[in-house]
Amino acid sequence: MSKKNTKIALAALCVLGAACYLLQFVLGEDITHMNNFVPWGLYIVGFMCFTGLAAGALLLIGLAWLTDGLAELRPYTRILLICGVLCGLAGAGAFIFVDLGNPQRGIYMMLSPNPTSPQVWDAAVLSLYGLTGILLGRQAWLIAQGRRTAASMRPLALLAVIAGLLVIVTSFAFALMVAAPSWNEPGEPLSFLFAAAIIALAVLSLVLLHLSPLPACWASRRWSAAGHGSGRGTKTEQVSRKETFHNQRCAWPSLLGFEQEKQQGEDKA
């Protein structure tokens, strides 16, 4: 499918989604076909996906700025910040807003919060995501302007990693539910953590797919693999391939640590 067709399809889906969203507000929860025995449905799934996206994005951003080994990921943290943290929070908010029967009463979560309810802690953690995201964005902007050094990001990066790990709090809403045996087990928090990292990487890959001239870069890599059996090629070919990657601003090799490994290998040689 060409890029134009993809955009048209996505726009059509957006219009359809917005229309259904409004319809839900007008007609009430009845149109979802959920019932008293299935009280949660796709809205909660969407909420969890977007919460995981925000958490996973924070985790990746934090790790990229915290460790020098992942420094090559740093240019992509801006994409992660916007498409991961901010869009994730917006999506999660949109899903939970339409899922709640009386969202206008959400103020009671602040006026009379029930400390034993995981939902209250989840709301606090989501607020922390938002705050961390804004601070990270400001700091990244200052660094891009040259007004701060990259090292000044470390405390915020640590906060981002902690906030990302706190996605396990979201899992408590499920893991503590004695009524649902498949949720009520100790692996649940871990599965949330892994899912968060995976969904953030997946969204980053999808976004990069549309931002960078990836197909051309992939093609060149495939061509070289086909031409040289093992795909490794001679050293000069490797270097020229590397340059091709750089010239095309291909995201994949550096994202997967591909180039870095090769660089180290060359240094040793």
Place this chain on the structure above:
Amino acid sequence: MHMGMVIDLKKCIGCHSCAVACKLNNNLPEHMWWNRVLTKGGETMDTADGTYPDKLNLQHLPVNCQHCADAPCVKACPTGASYKAEDGTVLINYDKCIGCRTCMAACPYDARSFNWKEPTYPLAHAVGEADAPKHQAHIVEKCTFCANRRARGEVPACMELCLGRARYWGDLDDPDSEVRRVMQGRRKMRLLEEKGTNPSVYYLL
């Protein structure tokens, strides 16, 4: 004080009168039942379990809110709309319910129901008690052990209409109460005790 209920399954004839009494007295909207009579085994309601002729078994099980002492719904409610009253019953402050349905997912007994739309009624006029709960759209409701009737010193409606006189109601903390007396010397069970909810409804076998 810990108000609770005892249901003698030997006396229950599966007539669903308690469910109807509950529905009428609380003026419940369409498709909402705070009190249901389940059938053990059988594929549909009121059908027997097992095979004809000698392994047939028909067992009814009336299930309303179990008013658990360690109620998972109360723990899960983010706003405190579901709360534990001083007499040990679990009640809902409808005006604080945000409709997140966490309590419904948390309840192992499926005792809670949600108003998925503006409540509609089969009759043009309200039925039941004059002070029956006012039903709102998009909030969770459940059995209150007829809080409005109890405030007047009456017993829950399901007890009054029970044809087999299978239901007993009283203070579980009081050793002289009727509920404690009928349980003496009888085999009894509570539903899903392994979930750690500590229900306040006992079933005599």
